[in-house]
Amino acid sequence: MSVEIREITDKKGLKKFITWHWSLYKGVEQFVPPMMEFEMSTMSKDKNPAYKHSKGRFWMAYKDGQPVGRIAGIIHGEESKATKHIRFGWIDFIDDMEVSKALIQTVEDWGNAEGLNKIHGPLGFTDLDFEGTLISGFNQLSTQATLYNYPYYQQHFEELGFEKAIDWTEGRIKVPLEDREFIEGMDRKAEIISKRYGLKIKEFKSGKETLKYAEDFFQLLNDTYSELYGYYKLTDEQVKYYIDSYFGFVQKDFILMVVDENDQLIGAAVTFPSLSKAFKKAKGRMYPFGFVHVLKSFYFNDTIDFFLVATKDAYKNKGVNALLWKRLLAACAKHGIEYIFSGQMLEDNSSVNNLWTKYESAKDEEIRRRCYTKSIV
Known part of the structure; x- marks a missing residue:
């Protein structure tokens, strides 16, 4: 048939x-x-x-x-x-x-x-x-x-x-918290970068405090992602839509933000405790009981997922990522996180891919996804 x-x-x-x-x-x-x-x-x-x-x-x-x-x-x-x-x-x-x-x-x-x-x-x-x-x-x-x-x-x-x-x-990497030489080296690098450019890691008392920087974060994405394959700048309405969709779920320790002396956002990363197992248990539905599994994952987890990360063009290749990683590693130590997953990275985006090559891999097979194209006949 x-x-x-x-x-x-x-x-x-x-x-x-x-x-x-x-x-x-x-x-x-x-x-x-x-x-x-x-x-x-x-x-x-x-x-x-x-x-x-x-x-x-x-x-x-x-x-x-x-x-x-x-x-x-x-x-x-x-x-x-x-x-x-x-x-x-x-x-x-x-x-x-x-x-x-x-x-x-x-x-x-x-x-x-x-x-x-x-x-x-x-x-x-x-x-x-x-x-x-x-x-x-x-x-x-x-x-x-x-x-x-x-x-x-x-x-x-x-x-x-x-x-x-x-x-x-x-x-996909194992968190190198037991490598004291690595951790101390990261701390030193972060301190040098912080003093050299007048930057600091933003600390939040609650998840709601991150909302102050949410629009700036998406503007940062628009500015830094514009050259990436398939990316088109988000409109103001789309920015509000994504803020409402995602920032209500953020956990303050896993929102990483670096600001300058004027409190202007320079670099940021949005990460979440892994929800993969929770989504499977919830069977794809938040209600009536799926939210219970999701909520547990926010507090009892050994893995976090990168969702979005961006750095202002003027500060690329100046070590801003050292401050982000310092803050992330501190959060991992506090919450008992053992693994970090990057999310998808374009293969030709070397500035992002290079961040992960220095760490011990936690996977036994390369994860790769492809976008296909052809002419319409």
Whole structure:
């Protein structure tokens, strides 16, 4: 029987779109289901301000009456004008070339109708959404901010004519708290940088205090991420959306900020206790009981995940990261953290990747995700 593609047009359909792949990965230890509430917000035109300048459509594939795949098509306002690209994301499918081909063709047809001639993905509306196809590191538990997929995805994309656009890698390290020489060296370096440039580590009495710097932090992201693949500056509405979405969950000890003598933000990193195991226990739903597992993870955890990190251009390569790491290591010692996961790093972003090469790895296989691209025929 041929593949039938059905577009999602209502809330009930979106819920099925979000949850279908949970059954696809049932029993896969490394898969972490995203939270239903967050996914619904991202896909909702009423909540996600990305829809003010972008378009998003969602489809599911059926075969013999059963769901066998899903895909989102995204036309990013700025990107579509600048590069004639359409994005695909939230893609999952059974190991059937007919299914993956039908899904991609659906997005290509939409792009062609809109005058676009290239397709790339997996990507989301912004750089803060899920992106990349896992091509190595299948034995590693995904973080709450990264995707898991089966190894056959790579073969499907290549057979469909896609080529590599860019790769993201992850660093996973053991916290070197027992290496006194390393810790003392980091402290000395941080002290030198602090005195040389008049910088200091910001200490917070509560998570709410970090909100004072939240807008400055996202402005810092806009300034420093603008040259990265697929990144487009967040609007004021999007900044508020992400502040409301994420800063309400922050734990003060894991928000790292460096300011100058005028209390201006110079560098910052947002990290979270790992929520991967909590999300699995919650089975992708915050309510009615999932929040209990999430709350426990904030206080009883041995792993933290980097979410976002940025340094002002004028201070890059001047050792600001030493102050961030000094503060992070102190937080790890205080909370008994043993592992730090970097999150996704573009492979050509050497200033970030180099930070992780000096530490002992806590993984036994490289974690790499790929963005694919091709011309629309």
